[in-house]
Each structure stands twice: as structure tokens, then as C-alpha cells.
Amino acid sequence: MEFAVVKGGGVTTPRGFTAGVAEAGIKYQGRYDLALVVSEDPAVGAGVFTTNKFAAAPVQVSRQHLAAKTGCRGFVVNSGCANACTGQEGLAAAKMMTKVAAEVTGYQPEEFLVASTGVIGVNLPIEKVQQGIREAGRSLSYERGSLAAQAIMTTDTRAKEIALQIEIEGKKVSLGGMAKGSGMIHPNMATMLGLVTTDVAITGECLQQALVMANEESFNMVTIDGDTSTNDTLVVLANGRAGNTLIEDVQSTAFRLFSEALCEVCLSLAKMIAGDGEGATKLLEVKVINAPSLVDARKAARSVAGSSLVKAAIFGKDANWGRIVCALGYSGAEFEPDSVDVYLGELLVAQKGRGLDFNEAEARKILAKDEVLIIIDLKAGTFAGRAWGCDLSYEYVKINADYRS
């Protein structure tokens, strides 16, 4: 399927969505750290959240609001403070964020989802956040989608946003998304914030199902450092402005079309996150083919993309295929070790589980690129899976050795 990418598009590309931002000064100074995204029409929402037992206060509040099924009007997001491990105070602060967002827009608190990212265990500076939300509310416009993508960054080196258009039953449907990633990116809900908008008309149930599927193929296949955070949040709002017939059947062609587009949005954002991992100099893509099942393919791909030793070797441009098969060997995926072929890009470096006398200079050239592709042929079935990660650099250690200060 082909998707029309909307150049420079983001969360305000779908019709009826506006965004506002503010410099609340929560942790960072002189930059936006608060974003508010609002739908002019009532919307339905769906969400996938962290599996971490220490789910942050905003995650708990967003879950409650989605469960209430009152419909959604928008989301409010801050960077610089995760509002995690902050007890009852933290819960009250997260609720307060939705309350102020409601006040400034004229809707209900339950219609807002909330997300936070930053240091764990620090209380939100309530006054600053309230003031920030009000300021963001006053600045709502169609032009501020990209500023919102900037506002949610922490150690990200670049903003991450995308917008696509598809046609469903003759109607133009748009999807827009923004994300923040960097450290703590891992399967089991790729530990990040992903915020998606769309003007499709769809039921909440269908939207949730499409999101779960998209998440599994995208954010859950991204790994930076193996840590799953307390704040992982992927939400999507759909306001129906596109005017298509309401999608209410997961077997329908319309659902499939929308699903694929949502997956593409999530995939694009997930890859941006992988390529911008803390200290990363390269995007690593691991493609496992001919696996006995989808689960095996994904397990194998994630294991290789997540191996510290593989990642360090990629950083060093070292074609150490032994570490690739080693990570494959402990992945838990089913295959015969003596059948496995490994490629770096198009260069076959190991065949039937054994190393070849490949051209080291050519391998080095492949590993010197900004994007490195590892292909693993398990020859054990017909399923394929892809995972993304980044190299492990000195810079990663530096960023994470003293993050709090």
C-alpha cells in the first residue's frame, strides 16, 4: 500500500485538530516543554500504556479517562518531569493537568488524556504547569503541530513527527503523529510517548484494536537500552471529520486501510526514535525472514537489535557476525543453528551457521552508513519480523551517567 506523506505534517494535519505550546520552565529553560492538542469535534480515543508496575500518575489518569468512555477532546503533555513515583500528590497533579486543559478549552477533564516525560520521582511544579497549560490553551492553532513535537522532547536531538493521507471510500483521511524517545526504549511498549491524531470516523473499539496491532509491529519492535519506563504512552484520537462511513467492523476493507496507515505512522515514529536513541550514531534494522512463526521472527529480531555486544560492534564498524548469531541463539526463537544465514546489507557474512571469508573492507563500508541492515534467514518457515535499534556509543554512557543534574 502507498501512503501520501504530508510534508511538514504532524498532529494538526488531520482536520479539526489544533495545538498550543508553552515555555512552562518545568525543568528546561528557554524552550517549549508543554503541549496541548485539542479536537474541535468530539473524538474517540484509544491507548496502549507501559507494563511497568510503577506506572506513572499520568498513565493511571489516562487509563481511567479512556475506561470511562466519555469520548476525548485532546491531550496535554509535559516534558522535564515524569510525575512517576509521586504517590497521591502525583495523581492529583496529573488530574489537575486535565482539569486546567478542560477549563481553558471549555470541555470536561475526563475528555483529556495526559502524559509526562522526564525525571522519575520529582513532583510536578504545579503553578508552572497550570500557567503553561493556560498559555498553551490560548495559543491553540493549526500551525503549532511542529512546536508541540518540540515541546515533548527530553534528550531527543530532533523532533519526531509525521502525517499521512489515505483514501477510504472516496474520502480523504489524514493521520498525524508525534513522538519522543531517546533512552529507555524497549519492547513491551517501546517506552516512549507517541501521540497520534486522525480525522477518520471509527468506533473506540475498532480504534483500540488498530492501535494495539500497530503498536506491536512498531514501537514494540524498537529497542534502545532494554529499560521499559514508567511513562510509556501511545494514544490516538479520532474525530470523524473525514466524513467516511463510521468504521465499526474490524473485518471491513475500511478498517484494514486505516489500520495499515496507522501502523505506518507508528512505524515511522518508532524508526525515528530508534535512530535518535541516546548517543546513537546509526539506525540499526534487523530483519528476520523464514521464521517458523511471527512470534519467533519478532523474538529473534528484537534479541539481535537489543544486544549490547552487537550494538557496540556496530558502533565500532566491526563485522562481528558471531555476536549476531550469539544473540539469535539466546533469543528463544525456534530454528536450526546449522541452517542460519546472516547478511550485512547485501553481503552474506555467515552461511549455515558458519562464518564466511567475506570482504572485510566491504563490510566496513556497509557498517559505516547511517542505517545498517542485518538480515537473518532462519530457513525454518515463512514468517518475517523486523526490529529497530541503534548502536551503543560512548555518548550513551555519558548522557546516562548523570541524567538528573
Place this chain on the structure above:
Amino acid sequence: MEFAVVKGGGVTTPRGFTAGVAEAGIKYQGRYDLALVVSEDPAVGAGVFTTNKFAAAPVQVSRQHLAAKTGCRGFVVNSGCANACTGQEGLAAAKMMTKVAAEVTGYQPEEFLVASTGVIGVNLPIEKVQQGIREAGRSLSYERGSLAAQAIMTTDTRAKEIALQIEIEGKKVSLGGMAKGSGMIHPNMATMLGLVTTDVAITGECLQQALVMANEESFNMVTIDGDTSTNDTLVVLANGRAGNTLIEDVQSTAFRLFSEALCEVCLSLAKMIAGDGEGATKLLEVKVINAPSLVDARKAARSVAGSSLVKAAIFGKDANWGRIVCALGYSGAEFEPDSVDVYLGELLVAQKGRGLDFNEAEARKILAKDEVLIIIDLKAGTFAGRAWGCDLSYEYVKINADYRS
């Protein structure tokens, strides 16, 4: 239980064991890279090996030899080449190693276990290895235990060995061990070589059971970088020279005494491995108390000790307790987030799942030590578990960015 540590002791401390070494020049020059340890008396052997699907040739051969139950006479070990992913040739080479060991000592090939460590996917230089084994065989003596511990090193910065003595039914029983670790250290058979000797009289079945238990509490609780290698091997030989009544009942006091001592040997070696992780500047110990089960305690401890973000924070002397609870949160262990207390050494930094306003200077002082202890009180039961790891430093990345050259 108190153990008498034998100062400067190692694999030749137990009676009847000799060791020989050689500079075979397999990869390294000007250092020992081949070790042969032999028992003068027939011995029984036990082993625990990697769970990696790409089990190296020496692992396969050692498994076969143990399965044959012909008894053991010794083990032969080389560094500089893992003999992994080397197909039939590799298997033949590993078998050849046991054959040459047998020739030079006058025993049978099946009585020897074999282990290799080094780069994956490179064939063993057969001539050099054969010559090395013969040289090691000619140099067998009681004095070469420490040289053997040196010979098995790869990126280890120091040799790892220990010997203990206990009394069983009035007889003095000795245990000696050596290990190599460094990179690729992880639960599921802490990816390393551990080679233990003892003069206890014990059946092969009891020895195997004692080893499995010891391994779970020691090597399996050590994590350096999350990668489980193709060559993990932990073996023990028992030759009965101590003259105690044969231990053949796992319910007996004698078994319990020996078991505890074996566990202590493995624990000591595992901690040496953790503290000497690639690029490590500190030993990290994570102790989880009051867990609902042993499995939960171990899961939780391993998750924290293995978190890249925790490790980087420890390197940076940053008391980032939020990362500790975060790693706890995705460990899969059962507990109530609102009950958890976290200590750095004796300093309480988080209580009931929330951060305290602790003394940062004191925390920094604790984190500046060579050994850092994190205690986590889950308040959910009566079980405890410990895991060991190291910090994540620039040096780790450097070592692993270009290991093959």
C-alpha cells in the same frame, strides 16, 4: 557457615589435582593461553552449560563426555578462540583437544572435558593447540593452579581463583576454582567459564545436583551486558581423595555441607567476574528482601543489576533511585509499588515507592566506593535474592566496539 579460605589457592589446592599451562599463541602472544588440569585419581564430573542454541563445539563435546559417565580425569581449556559456529570441523577440533590431553596423560579422551573462550566463528589453529596441550601436559604440577587461571583469561583484567576447606565427618575437604568472565555475562548461565576441582568423595548424581544449585545462586545471578554466550561452561571434578564416606544422599548433612561450600566457591568466582566486567569500575550488588518467592526475589534483583540505565547512573555516581524502581517495575516480580523501600548502602533513598529528600552528598560518597550495594525491600513476603553486576562505562563500549581486531 564459616569457610576456611586457602590463601593463594586454586584448582590445584584439592589433593590429587595438577595443572599445566602453555603459550600456544592461539590469538594472544607472550602469555599463557592453554591450561590442562588433571586428577591423579579417577574422578566424577558434573557440568552446567550455555542455553544458547549456538552451543560451541567444546560445549557439545563436554556434554557428550559427561553423558557417557565414564568418569573424568581432567579438563583442557584454551583462550583466544571460542571454537563456536565452526561446524563439523569445530567438533573435530574440540574432540582432538581431549584426545591429545588423553595421550599426554595416559588416560582416555572421554575422560576429559573441554572448554574454549574467545572470538566466535574462527577455526582453532590445530597445530598450535596440539603443541600447547602437549607442553601443558609435560608441565603438570601442583604449583601451576594460578598459571592455569591466568591462561583462561580473555579481556579479564585479573585472574580469578579461590580455594576453600571444610570438614566433613572429621575429614578435611578442599574445593578450588578458577573462572574467566568479562563481557557477555548474564543470567541463564552467567556466560563464562568456571572450572572447579574438589577432593570430596561424592556420586556423579549428587555432584550434578550440588552444581546446579550453586550455579543458580551464583553465576546465574551475575549480569554484565545481557548477552548469553555460546561457550558458557561450569564444570566440577571430584576425585574422592579426602577420604570421606561417599556422599550419595542429597538429604545428608555431608551433602548439605559440601553443597554450601561449592556454592561459596561459585559465588566468590561470580562476584570476581561481576567486579571485573568489561570496563567496569565498580562491583554492584543488588539485594532484594521480603519478596513473595525466591523466583520473584531473583527476578527483581537481576532486573535492577542488569539495567543499562541503573549501571550508567552508578558509573556517574548519580543516586537516580527512579531508575532502580523502574527496573524493578518491569522485572515481572510480584509486589505492591506503594510498599517498596530502596536503600543505597544504609541510606534510605525511597520509601513506599516514593523518593525521599535524602542527603545527596552522602549518596555520592556511597556511590564513589568500589562496591555499591542496593537493597530493595519489597515488603511482600519472606524471600531474599542477590544479584551482581557492574557499572556501564565508556570503557565497555571501547572494548566491545572492535573486539575482533
